[in-house]
Amino acid sequence: MARLLHVFTHHEIQAAELCGWAILAFPGAPDAFREELFSVMLDEVRHAACYAARLEELGAPYGTHAVRDWFWERTLGCRTPLQYVALMGLGFEGGNLEHAHRFEDLLRQAGDVQSAELVARVGREEVAHVHFAARWFSAWSDAAPGAGPDYDRWVAELPPPLTPAVLKGDPLDRDRRRRAGLSEVFLDRLEAAGDTRTPSRR
Numbered sequence: 312m313a314r315l316l317h318v319f320t321h322h323e324i325q326a327a328e329l330c331g332w333a334i335l336a337f338p339g340a341p342d343a344f345r346e347e348l349f350s351v352m353l354d355e356v357r358h359a360a361c362y363a364a365r366l367e368e369l370g371a372p373y374g375t376h377a378v379r380d381w382f383w384e385r386t387l388g389c390r391t392p393l394q395y396v397a398l399m400g401l402g403f404e405g406g407n408l409e410h411a412h413r414f415e416d417l418l419r420q421a422g423d424v425q426s427a428e429l430v431a432r433v434g435r436e437e438v439a440h441v442h443f444a445a446r447w448f449s450a451w452s453d454a455a456p457g458a459g460p461d462y463d464r465w466v467a468e469l470p471p472p473l474t475p476a477v478l479k480g481d482p483l484d485r486d487r488r489r490r491a492g493l494s495e496v497f498l499d500r501l502e503a504a505g506d507t508r509t510p511s512r513r
């Protein structure tokens with residue numbers, strides 16, 4: 312249990328760090344984008360702090376286990392803000408909308424209701440982060456008004472070797488993804504994309 316929350320804590324820390332990285336890496340991006348990204352970063356810091364506090368309660372403070380910088384390793388390949396929102400917001404955070412449900416259920420089954428509710432709360436808050444990415448992706452890729460991100464364009468902006476199949480969970484959380492600004496066409500294509508086996512993220 313604590314080991315799982317340790318992984319989540321490190322995910323949130325990386326998410327916060329990568330927001331900071333992107334703010335600095337893309338100085339030419341619109342101020343409004345960078346300001347919103349700063350506020351996403353504060354959300355991620357808060358999420359990390361919540362998980363770290365829960366780890367303390369479970370007697371396994373952050374740092375107890377080894378970590379892997381999975382998000383860092385893949386995100387540093389982004390060369391433009393468009394690639395960044397494609398990967399981090401629509402990709403990793405999008406996939407997390409499904410993973411949060413799965414882990415919430417597993418924690419409940421294991422009897423850790425407090426951790427399950429924390430995972431659920433963080434999962435709900437991540438919808439806004441995916442929405443943030445969808446808005447900027449649409450604006451920068453000249454999507455038709457109200458259409459949301461174009462699926463083919465999104466795939467084209469993902470740094471290899473990442474593909475949509477590893478950036479989603481099963482079943483797809485269509486409701487949350489819809490609320491995050493993704494169209495039915497996008498969701499149909501994502502749902503049909505390959506299998507859902509995810510490489511180790513630890």
Ligand SMILES: [Fe+2]
Nearest residue numbers: 323326355358
């Ligand atoms: Fe988060």
Ligand SMILES: [Fe+2]
Nearest residue numbers: 326404437440
């Ligand atoms: Fe997030």
